[in-house]
Amino acid sequence: MSSNAVLSVALLLVLAVLLVASPTLRKRYPRTWWYAVSFPILWGRIRFTWRRLAWECDLAVTRKRAHAMLGGILIKGKELDPVVPRLSMAWPRPLLVTVRARMLPGQTPDEFVDAAEAMAHAWRVHSVRVSSPARGEVEFTISARDPLENVTSSAPSGRKHHGRPWFRVSVTTETQESPGAAAAAQLLRIFVGFLADWNAWVLDLRLLPHWLITGATQSGKSTLMNAVVVELAPRPVALVGIDLKGGMELGNYTARLSALATDRRSAVRVLSYLVDVVLERTTQCRIAQVRSIWDLPEQIRPVPIVLLVDELAELCMATDPRDKADALACSTNLVRLAQLGASLGVHLLVAGQRVGSDLGAGVTMLRSQLSGRVCHRVADPETAKMTLGDRFPDAVDAAQGISPLERGVAVTTTNEGGWMRARSANIGAEQAQRITTDYAHCRVLLPGLSDIDLSGGDTTCR
Numbered sequence: 363m364s365s366n367a368v369l370s371v372a373l374l375l376v377l378a379v380l381l382v383a384s385p386t387l388r389k390r391y392p393r394t395w396w397y398a399v400s401f402p403i404l405w406g407r408i409r410f411t412w413r414r415l416a417w418e419c420d421l422a423v424t425r426k427r428a429h430a431m432l433g434g435i436l437i438k439g440k441e442l443d444p445v446v447p448r449l450s451m452a453w454p455r456p457l458l459v460t461v462r463a464r465m466l467p468g469q470t471p472d473e474f475v476d477a478a479e480a481m482a483h484a485w486r487v488h489s490v491r492v493s494s495p496a497r498g499e500v501e502f503t504i505s506a507r508d509p510l511e512n513v514t515s516s517a518p519s520g521r522k523h524h525g526r527p528w529f530r531v532s533v534t535t536e537t538q539e540s541p542g543a544a545a546a547a548q549l550l551r552i553f554v555g556f557l558a559d560w561n562a563w564v565l566d567l568r569l570l571p572h573w574l575i576t577g578a579t580q581s582g583k584s585t586l587m588n589a590v591v592v593e594l595a596p597r598p599v600a601l602v603g604i605d606l607k608g609g610m611e612l613g614n615y616t617a618r619l620s621a622l623a624t625d626r627r628s629a630v631r632v633l634s635y636l637v638d639v640v641l642e643r644t645t646q647c648r649i650a651q652v653r654s655i656w657d658l659p660e661q662i663r664p665v666p667i668v669l670l671v672d673e674l675a676e677l678c679m680a681t682d683p684r685d686k687a688d689a690l691a692c693s694t695n696l697v698r699l700a701q702l703g704a705s706l707g708v709h710l711l712v713a714g715q716r717v718g719s720d721l722g723a724g725v726t727m728l729r730s731q732l733s734g735r736v737c738h739r740v741a742d743p744e745t746a747k748m749t750l751g752d753r754f755p756d757a758v759d760a761a762q763g764i765s766p767l768e769r770g771v772a773v774t775t776t777n778e779g780g781w782m783r784a785r786s787a788n789i790g791a792e793q794a795q796r797i798t799t800d801y802a803h804c805r806v807l808l809p810g811l812s813d814i815d816l817s818g819g820d821t822t823c824r
């Protein structure tokens with residue numbers, strides 16, 4: 363056999379082995395597979411189809427005129443010799459490719475935005491986003507896969523952190539920040555999942571101090587709460603719960619909660635106590651002549667308190683006339699906490715299936731104070747409108763488009779002031795319970811709520 367034939371057989375063998383082993387290799391080494399195989403194939407496909415695609419999507423122009431007068435008759439002809447926008451080299455990132463194209467005279471980015479769907483189909487990718495980072499240029503951000511497809515397994519590090527098989531983003535604090543601001547950054551940035559642009563989904567309570575989380579049953583509210591709680595559990599932060607569904611949801615975190623109110627009477631007590639705490643902190647800040655607890659010296663800085671409320675409607679809507687006064691007290695106190703708490707280290711995460719004007723004027727006022735919004739799949743259009751419509755009318759459609767199969771997917775406000783689709787990490791109730799039990803020693807004792815306290819605890823967690 364000639365050496366050429368031997369080489370061909372060897373090559374064929376290698377190809378055959380690769381073909382057989384490809385599903386395993388792809389699963390085991392997704393990143394390497396992407397850079398070594400999927401990305402070059404995708405890039406080849408983009409180059410190969412670009413000219414035809416540009417022509418079909420009216421992105422090609424011709425230097426010749428498209429119509430001409432012939433003996434007084436206007437003739438419109440098909441453009442000949444089309445010129446297509448020139449593509450730059452592709453820039454691969456994990457499961458993402460960015461390519462720039464130089465626009466031709468007369469073109470605007472809008473024409474490329476209109477063609478994005480056709481590009482996604484032609485290149486067989488999840489999505490193509492078009493932006494214009496510089497005059498005369500458009501940039502295509504090509505997502506090979508849906509970033510929200512499976513948040514658990516698309517963890518960038520793949521490392522396990524305390525039984526959390528997802529991801530861990532280290533908190534970096536800018537060195538030029540004051541010590542208080544650095545501490546706030548460490549305690550109040552909560553990583554809960556992924557955004558549709560592949561970035562980490564962070565609830566930053568420094569920027570958006572209070573959150574409204576809505577969604578129908580089985581849409582992913584509790585899973586998001588779980589993600590929040592397991593992130594906060596090891597930190598010196600007091601967690602307080604109000605769950606009027608008999609503690610069915612927040613009861614999983616009992617070991618780490620400073621108090622858990624499961625009926626409206628105790629909810630009123632917890633809320634009144636927190637209002638008192640906020641007023642006390644106001645005095646403390648006034649005496650120290652600072653505007654926020656984070657500007658107080660570390661030795662006297664109080665711990666931040668995160669209040670978790672599950673099922674807002676249960677709390678604020680009473681059918682029994684005897685309960686009406688309590689329900690009103692609850693919504694009034696929630697509004698006060700939201701108004702005063704932001705700089706005083708009291709933050710609200712309020713979840714509900716349905717938020718509507720029928721829950722009372724207090725709820726509409728409360729909503730305006732809850733600057734962070736998360737809307738999962740909802741059962742009625744009004745809830746989507748109430749959650750997002752006042753700030754992002756265009757996000758309402760996106761929220762209503764979430765299908766029942768997309769559990770954990772939500773439309774969220776972003777720290778940059780916009781909105782985006784996101785998916786929380788899939789943290790189940792058992793996992794949340796296990797982790798909160800492991801961090802029971804971090805539970806913060808809140809004097810004044812001792813009879814709603816659940817077990818002994820201290821504030822030694824650092």
Ligand SMILES: Nc1ncnc2c1ncn2[C@@H]1O[C@H](COP(=O)(O)OP(=O)(O)O)[C@@H](O)[C@H]1O
Pocket residue numbers: 513577578579580581582583584585586769770771785786787788789
């Ligand atoms: N981020 C997610 N990724 C994958 N599955 C999820 C996610 N969030 C929720 N789920 C699935 O949806 C189910 C219902 O979620 P849950 O948080 O209990 O909804 P809700 O509290 O809104 O009723 C969970 O059991 C889980 O299987």
Ligand SMILES: [Mg+2]
Pocket residue numbers: 580583584585611
């Ligand atoms: Mg739930």
